[in-house]
Amino acid sequence: MVAIAGNRYVIRNGHRAAACVASAQPASQAQPDAIPIAPEPRYTALRVHVVEVAMKRFLLCMLALAAVAPPCAAAQPHRELLAAVDACKPAAKQLIEQLVAIDSGTGDSEGLARVGALYAARLEALGAQVRSVAPTPPEAGDNIVATFSGTGKGRILLIAHMDTVFNRGAAAASHPHWDGEHYVGPGAGDDKSGGVTAICALGALRDVAFRDFARIQLILNASEETGSLGSRELIRALARDADVAINLERGVPTDAAIVSRKGSAVLTLEFTGRAAHAGLEPEKGRNATLEAAHVALQLAALGDAAQGTTVTVTVLAGGDKTNVVPDHAVLKADVRAFVPEEFDRVEQAAARLAAKPSIDGVMIASQLARSFPPWPRAASTDALLARANGLYDELGRTLHGIAVGGAADVALAAETGTPAIDGFGMEGGGAHGPDDYADFTSLTPRAYLLARFLMDLGRTPPVR
Numbered sequence: 001m002v003a004i005a006g007n008r009y010v011i012r013n014g015h016r017a018a019a020c021v022a023s024a025q026p027a028s029q030a031q032p033d034a035i036p037i038a039p040e041p042r043y044t045a046l047r048v049h050v051v052e053v054a055m056k057r058f059l060l061c062m063l064a065l066a067a068v069a070p071p072c073a074a075a076q077p078h079r080e081l082l083a084a085v086d087a088c089k090p091a092a093k094q095l096i097e098q099l100v101a102i103d104s105g106t107g108d109s110e111g112l113a114r115v116g117a118l119y120a121a122r123l124e125a126l127g128a129q130v131r132s133v134a135p136t137p138p139e140a141g142d143n144i145v146a147t148f149s150g151t152g153k154g155r156i157l158l159i160a161h162m163d164t165v166f167n168r169g170a171a172a173a174s175h176p177h178w179d180g181e182h183y184v185g186p187g188a189g190d191d192k193s194g195g196v197t198a199i200c201a202l203g204a205l206r207d208v209a210f211r212d213f214a215r216i217q218l219i220l221n222a223s224e225e226t227g228s229l230g231s232r233e234l235i236r237a238l239a240r241d242a243d244v245a246i247n248l249e250r251g252v253p254t255d256a257a258i259v260s261r262k263g264s265a266v267l268t269l270e271f272t273g274r275a276a277h278a279g280l281e282p283e284k285g286r287n288a289t290l291e292a293a294h295v296a297l298q299l300a301a302l303g304d305a306a307q308g309t310t311v312t313v314t315v316l317a318g319g320d321k322t323n324v325v326p327d328h329a330v331l332k333a334d335v336r337a338f339v340p341e342e343f344d345r346v347e348q349a350a351a352r353l354a355a356k357p358s359i360d361g362v363m364i365a366s367q368l369a370r371s372f373p374p375w376p377r378a379a380s381t382d383a384l385l386a387r388a389n390g391l392y393d394e395l396g397r398t399l400h401g402i403a404v405g406g407a408a409d410v411a412l413a414a415e416t417g418t419p420a421i422d423g424f425g426m427e428g429g430g431a432h433g434p435d436d437y438a439d440f441t442s443l444t445p446r447a448y449l450l451a452r453f454l455m456d457l458g459r460t461p462p463v464r
Contacts, residue, residue, distance in 0.1 A: 077394040078452065084204035085447045089440065092196050093183070095122065096438060099192040100176045100185035106163040106225045112141035115162045115192075119144055119220055122199050126206050128218075139230025141222035145238070148202065152212035154461035156454060157242035157418070159235065159409045160194035160249075160425070161224035165432050174434060182428075182437040189428025193438035194248030195220055197425045200443065201451040213458025217242070221409060227264070227371035228409055235412045239420075243461035244384065245413035246453070247422035250431070251446055252402060253439065257388065258423035259381045259401035261408055262308065262336040263374035265343050267350055269295060271318070272363045275327040285325025286361040289318030292329035294358050299333050302349050309337040310405065311346060336405050338374050372407035373415055380419035383462065388421070391452040395445055406431070419462045424450050 098118055104111040120130045128146040135141055141163065164170075164187035176185025198218055205211075217238055223230035239245050252258065271292045276285030293316065302311045311333050318329030335346050347368040354364035385401045392399045402423075414420040427442035429435070 075390070075394045077448070078208075078455075080208045081204050081210075081451055081455075082395075082444075082448055084207035085200060085451060086444050087207075088200040088203055088447065089443055092200050092443060093440060095199070096183050096188060096192060096196050097176070099196070100183070100188050101171055103166065103168045103171050104162055104164055104187065105166050105168065105170075106223050107140045108163075108168060109140045109142075111168070112162055112222045116142060116144045116220065116222075119162070119195055119199075120146070123202075123218070126199070126202050128202075133231075133234055135222060135230025136233060139223050139226075141230065143222050143231050143234060144218075144220040145234075146218045146220075148213075148216040150211040150213040150215065150458065152214055152458045154213045154458040155215045155241065155243045156213060156217070156457050156461075157238050157245040157413065158198055158216065158218040159221065159245060159247045159413065160198060160218065161191045161221040161228075161409065162195070163222050163225050164190065164192075165225050179437070181440040183440065184430075184435060184437040186436060188438045189250045189436050190431035191224070191249055191425065193250055193428055194425035196438070197443065197447050197450060198248055200447040201454065204447065204451045205454060210455055210458075213454065216454060216458070224409055228412060231409075232412055235409055236416055239413035239416045239418045242413075242418055243464065244457055245410065245418050245420040246424050246450070247408060247410035247413070247420065248425040248450075249406075249408050249410075249422055250425045250428040250438070251423050251442060252404070253427045253429065253442075255392075255397055255399055256402045256423060257385060257399050257421060258404055258410075259385060259421065260338070260377040260403035261372075261375040261411060261422065262338050262403075262405050263340070263343065263411065264371040264407035265335040265337075265346075266369045266371065267299070267311065267333040267335050267346065268367050268369065269331045269350065269354060270365045271295075271329040271331070271357075272365075273325070273327045273329075273359070274361060276325040278323045278325050282325055286327070286359060287325050288329040288362055289316075289326040291357055291359045291362045291364070292316055292318055292331045295353055295364070296331055296333075298353060299331075299350070302346050304342065304345075307338065307342055308405070309335075309342045309346065311335050335368065336407065338376065338403070340374060343368065343370060372409075372411045375408075375411035375414050375420075375422075377401075377403065378414070378419075380462065381414075381421050384419055384421040387456060388449060388453055391456060392445075392449050394452070395448065397445060399449070417464060419464065424453070 104115045123146040130146045132142040166186035170186045221231045271288035273286035273288035296313045313333045315332035319326030350366045354366040410422040426446045427439045
């Protein structure tokens with residue numbers, strides 16, 4: 001504390017006190033017993049010089065005291081909560097093994113039901129009311145909604161998904177395994193690790209008897225990988241009735257949270273040509289597959305690196321017989337963009353390509369189907385990131401926000417106006433590929449962060 005007494009700055013530091021004597025004080029700021037520096041305006045230059053000297057002496061005094069003062073105490077973790085989170089690791093490892101062993105690709109009703117049953121049993125054991133919610137037709141696979149009721153203020157929505165991009169048989173063929181503390185297998189990181197992180201954090205809250213929240217709901221989505229067509233309205237409804245939404249997609253190494261995402265769309269072009277014998281008279285044919293290949297080479301140019309827009313060819317199919325000029329082909333491309341206007345631009349550019357086929361007689365139809373909307377960075381997300389950082393600091397760690405190209409359910413929650421943040425599952429990588437993994441070295445810090453965030457938001461929810 002600094003106090004002004006006459007022409008002395010008195011600095012109090014705990015039980016110590018020191019006085020730094022200033023040779024003068026500005027007359028306009030003088031205390032009743034202060035000695036003015038200069039009684040008349042014509043001495044302005046002298047006054048400024050004297051004040052500068054006084055301030056230099058004062059700052060030197062402050063630095064001297066700072067050198068001997070004890071450092072500020074660092075934030076300390078919630079010991080009981082940290083112990084509870086750490087204790088959940090063996091059960092979490094067992095659960096991820098069970099979940100990844102089940103094929104649960106989007107639309108696989110049987111596999112999704114088995115995964116949902118595993119989650120439901122764990123959540124009910126923690127005290128949640130669990131219900132299955134049928135998907136919006138024609139999608140397949142029930143969604144799971146678990147509700148924990150408390151005694152406080154905050155209404156919090158957690159989001160994770162059970163479905164993967166992998167087909168039936170992928171789990172057995174890929175032989176899920178441990179590589180050190182990484183668990184590798186289809187859907188391990190994207191996003192079965194998100195549900196595991198949630199159960200670990202919610203279990204820790206139960207273990208420390210924390211109920212100072214109004215409601216925590218966890219939705220386990222069955223159709224995220226194809227745009228959540230079977231759960232969009234459910235997610236939006238739950239988000240509207242929440243104070244905050246936290247998406248549990250995998251955390252990005254190291255110590256990153258997601259604060260912005262691109263939107264997604266699927267560009268489909270259908271090609272109609274004319275069949276002919278490939279050996280006798282190929283010149284009579286109009287090769288739809290060849291035209292599709294020609295257009296595929298041009299699609300990448302529709303991206304815009306400066307805008308972060310990507311157009312990636314993902315499907316090209318045409319013909320089914322080797323001796324027939326194919327009269328039909330289909331080309332699909334994944335489109336990602338941070339702003340809706342970029343989808344409009346790509347759609348228009350694709351239509352222009354379709355209007356001018358390189359092979360005379362081939363017809364092209366183009367359509368852009370928008371999926372997840374973009375999730376732009378918002379002040380409300382930055383505020384959540386700042387709050388989370390204050391809690392992560394208890395572990396001596398710093399969380400930083402990043403934007404990513406993947407689209408996700410957080411965009412559906414955020415478009416309702418509910419403050420939202422993403423990437424709060426344990427860390428991982430290799431999504432949608434053979435190296436999909438969950439990093440269990442990050443489980444304790446990430447589950448602790450999530451649990452502490454739930455405590456903080458439960459007590460003091462953000463104002464919408």
